[in-house]
Amino acid sequence: MSRRYKLEPYSGPQSRYRCPKCEKSRCFTRYIDEDGNYLNETVGRCNHESSCGYHYPPKQFFQDSTNYTYTSHEHKKSHNKMEQQINTIDILK
Numbered sequence: 412m413s414r415r416y417k418l419e420p421y422s423g424p425q426s427r428y429r430c431p432k433c434e435k436s437r438c439f440t441r442y443i444d445e446d447g448n449y450l451n452e453t454v455g456r457c458n459h460e461s462s463c464g465y466h467y468p469p470k471q472f473f474q475d476s477t478n479y480t481y482t483s484h485e486h487k488k489s490h491n492k493m494e495q496q497i498n499t500i501d502i503l504k
């Protein structure tokens with residue numbers, strides 16, 4: 412159950428967000444998972460390390476929250492896969 416998360420690579424101003432702590436725009440880097448899905452909007456790191464210092468790593472986030480929406484997203488994904496398999500079986504009949 413261990414996934415790898417990383418800070419989103421810089422791909423232009425649109426890849427930088429408003430920091431939830433100091434509320435400055437385009438200074439906040441969010442974490443993404445292996446598939447490029449964003450974690451919660453509060454999970455990330457602020458560029459203003461000296462003045463703000465906000466850093467909320469995924470590990471900390473998962474410790475804080477057992478009710479994460481990503482889990483339900485994963486369930487939905489596997490459900491769709493199951494539906495696809497059922498459709499395939501129908502075709503084979």
Ligand SMILES: [Zn+2]
Pocket residue numbers: 430431432433434435438457458459463464465
């Ligand atoms: Zn900040």
